[in-house]
Amino acid sequence: MFSLQPFRSLLSLAGVTTVAFGLSAVIQLKLALAEKFGYLGPQGTYSEQATRVYQSTMPGFEQAVPYNTIAAIAAAIKSGEVPRGLIPIENSDSGFVTETYRLIFQELDPGWRVIDEVTIPIASSLLVKPGTQAGDVKKIISHPNALRGLATYLQQNFPNIPLVEANSTAAAAKEVSNGDGTTAAIAASAAAKVYGLETLANNIQDNDYETNFWVIVKTNQTTFTAHPNHVIISLLVPSGSRMFSYTVAELQDVGFHVVNVNSTPLDGKIHSYRYLIGLKSDSNVSNALKKVNAVLKAAQRSGGQALLIGAYRR
Numbered sequence: 163m164f165s166l167q168p169f170r171s172l173l174s175l176a177g178v179t180t181v182a183f184g185l186s187a188v189i190q191l192k193l194a195l196a197e198k199f200g201y202l203g204p205q206g207t208y209s210e211q212a213t214r215v216y217q218s219t220m221p222g223f224e225q226a227v228p229y230n231t232i233a234a235i236a237a238a239i240k241s242g243e244v245p246r247g248l249i250p251i252e253n254s255d256s257g258f259v260t261e262t263y264r265l266i267f268q269e270l271d272p273g274w275r276v277i278d279e280v281t282i283p284i285a286s287s288l289l290v291k292p293g294t295q296a297g298d299v300k301k302i303i304s305h306p307n308a309l310r311g312l313a314t315y316l317q318q319n320f321p322n323i324p325l326v327e328a329n330s331t332a333a334a335a336k337e338v339s340n341g342d343g344t345t346a347a348i349a350a351s352a353a354a355k356v357y358g359l360e361t362l363a364n365n366i367q368d369n370d371y372e373t374n375f376w377v378i379v380k381t382n383q384t385t386f387t388a389h390p391n392h393v394i395i396s397l398l399v400p401s402g403s404r405m406f407s408y409t410v411a412e413l414q415d416v417g418f419h420v421v422n423v424n425s426t427p428l429d430g431k432i433h434s435y436r437y438l439i440g441l442k443s444d445s446n447v448s449n450a451l452k453k454v455n456a457v458l459k460a461a462q463r464s465g466g467q468a469l470l471i472g473a474y475r476r
């Protein structure tokens with residue numbers, strides 16, 4: 163079968179290739195080689211911004227593919243439709259992104275792993291259809307995270323105006339562009355251009371904040387670096403056991419300290435939890451992956467369920 167692999171190096175020698183194949187052949191080959199990257203769309207989201215930032219450090223991942231929900235990105239990764247995806251995970255002002263955590267904890271194993279992260283600052287704008295005045299606005303729509311990030315602004319400037327959640331900030335902007343001029347969207351200023359909207363106010367977030375995104379890959383396509391300085395662990399411990407503290411202490415002995423912990427009640431019952439623990443190492447731990455895996459194996463032998471959800475070097 164014809165393989166594109168040998169042409170990878172040729173493509174970097176664009177001049178030579180152009181002579182050999184002609185311009186359109188080069189473009190076609192480049193498109194075929196561009197790996198797809200799933201993100202929360204449509205065009206104009208913060209997720210798209212984060213994807214561009216990440217792609218600038220990852221030549222080859224050029225085709226950004228928008229999905230309507232975070233769950234749809236995860237499904238596309240699991241089915242192999244896209245080899246990589248980017249999902250929002252945590253805001254520095256309002257904490258973890260609920261939808262992402264539901265996905266992780268829905269099943270014992272989410273079917274994907276985290277191989278990197280990217281963080282971007284979030285600046286929010288109030289967008290309306292051209293001609294709409296602030297006094298015309300009867301409804302404000304956006305992604306729940308964005309709405310949370312300017313609760314005080316909305317309370318002070320638009321008290322009693324209903325807030326409606328959308329799948330993403332750009333989905334909200336798109337809805338406003340199709341609306342009757344009485345709705346406003348909270349979104350990135352970039353979305354105004356994409357959907358032909360006017361900006362009533364810029365930088366309206368209550369506090370400057372940033373959002374952290376994970377880069378995810380299908381589990382069986384994942385090769386973790388042998389020397390990660392970030393690891394993410396999912397831990398399910400028998401109720402009343404000391405396994406949480408024991409496992410954390412063991413990881414600390416190996417050279418990692420806890421950065422964040424998310425706990426979700428199991429089976430709808432309080433007092434029994436599944437934990438997602440983010441850990442970091444400030445020193446160079448030799449064979450860090452092997453050591454972390456050994457700690458997790460020990461936890462499993464003691465009756466817990468421990469899974470390495472992510473490992474990367476940053």
Ligand SMILES: O=C(O)C(=O)Cc1ccccc1
Pocket residue numbers: 202206207208209210250284305307308329330331332373
């Ligand atoms: O809706 C978006 O634009 C997203 O990418 C999700 C999101 C929403 C608010 C802050 C950060 C990410």
